[in-house]
Amino acid sequence: MVGGRDVCFSIWDSTCPQAAELQGWVSEKQLRWADGFVVVYSICDRSSFHLARQQLQRIRQLKRRGSSEKAPVILVGNKRDLQHRRAVSSEEGRLLALSTNSGFFEISAAETYHGALVVFHELLDLVRDSRSSGKKAVGIRGIVRTMSAVFGRRRTE
Numbered sequence: 001m002v003g004g005r006d007v008c009f010s011i012w013d014s015t016c017p018q019a020a021e022l023q024g025w026v027s028e029k030q031l032r033w034a035d036g037f038v039v040v041y042s043i044c045d046r047s048s049f050h051l052a053r054q055q056l057q058r059i060r061q062l063k064r065r066g067s068s069e070k071a072p073v074i075l076v077g078n079k080r081d082l083q084h085r086r087a088v089s090s091e092e093g094r095l096l097a098l099s100t101n102s103g104f105f106e107i108s109a110a111e112t113y114h115g116a117l118v119v120f121h122e123l124l125d126l127v128r129d130s131r132s133s134g135k136k137a138v139g140i141r142g143i144v145r146t147m148s149a150v151f152g153r154r155r156t157e
């Protein structure tokens with residue numbers, strides 16, 4: 001419920017890529033389908049941060065190659081509760097977001113749902129902004145959420 005109105009998100013949760021299949025991770029089909037992207041890495045896992053960087057670059061490339069797609073992107077550093085295991089600084093995350101024209105949040109999905117809620121509220125605002133500025137003509141069809149970069153590598157922790 002946002003501003004007294006029900007909002008329905010369709011989320012296309014990408015699978016975690018092996019390096020060799022990275023090119024297929026976010027496909028042109030997904031790009032056309034999505035109204036916005038949430039790219040997630042773990043602040044405890046530097047390799048997931050590198051994958052997030054590659055994903056952001058890929059999304060930008062595909063968008064440039066495509067039509068006038070202006071779907072907003074938000075970069076999320078997850079597992080903020082695990083400060084003692086931090087491997088990626090907040091500054092690095094913020095810089096990457098700045099350099100790719102993305103929003104940025106650090107959250108802990110495990111602690112409460114509030115962080116994720118803030119991310120999706122922001123994404124909704126950005127999608128609405130891009131629509132009202134006439135850069136995006138279609139409705140909310142979905143969100144590609146690339147969560148796999150966060151969890152795919154260290155499932156035993």
Ligand SMILES: Nc1nc2c(ncn2[C@@H]2O[C@H](COP(=O)(O)OP(=O)(O)OP(=O)(O)O)[C@@H](O)[C@H]2O)c(=O)[nH]1
Nearest residue numbers: 016078079080081082108109110111147148151152
């Ligand atoms: N400490 C901590 N653990 C988390 C957090 N978010 C997720 N986890 C843990 O990370 C592990 C993987 O989480 P999942 O929700 O399965 O991740 P996923 O994105 O579905 O993973 P894939 O199926 O590989 O795409 C689980 O053990 C979660 O409890 C967090 O913010 N903090």
